[in-house]
Amino acid sequence: KHTDTRLGGGTWTRVTASVEVASPNLIATDFDFRSYAIHLEERRRTLGLGFTTLSAAAGLATGQVPPQRYFAVDVGARGLTFQGGGVRSLSDSNFYGTRTAMATLRHDFGRLLFAKSHLPLIRNLPFTFSVDGGVFWTGFASQPAAPADTGAVALPGSITTGRVGFQIGNLTPFLTPFDFALRFDWQLSSFLPGRFRLGIDLGG
Secondary structure (H helix, E strand, C coil): CCCCCCCCCCCEEEEEEEEEEECCCCCCCCCEEEEEEEEEEEEEECCCCCEEEEEEEEEEEEEECCHHHCEEEEECCCCCCCCCCCCCCCCCEEEEECEEEEEEEEEEEECHHHHCCCCCCHHHCCCEEEEEEEEEEEECCCCCCCCCCCCEECCCCEEEEEEEEEEEECCCHHHCCCEEEEEEEEECCCCCCCCEEEEEEEEC
């Protein structure tokens, strides 16, 4: 009671690599392209103040790549990987390309930042705190861009952008299992709409 307990198995390193080949020399098909991708994810404890998660990914496709096989960076509020979700943000755009690179860094303090402050009242706050940021680059090579879907941003050249932000969670511990959180987000380029955004999240 009134203590924080750390569970085991909270750290890991994971590397995922994939290769996709579509060639009429292998099987009857209208497509002729190669696609290579690698994704690194590492989660570690940092200075006794929570967990830091690093995620880095890169992809390269050659040949005439159809739009449905473009690499995607999802700039969404729950972005995790460069395919299923990319740079965590409050915006909602998908950036496509035949070449891409992405890196994100997130640190979850949990309650530790407040609990270890040794400040009256502050150390007893039930809130959680996390900070994160990310950058990504997408581009096309040897072929024109084609829109992959209505939510896609597919440019004939390349784009580099990123964002930083932080989140204060567990604002309503008395409403368990619902958890209100405030998220603050700053864009690092003028390409995405809205340089600063404030969001309210309700988890459950």
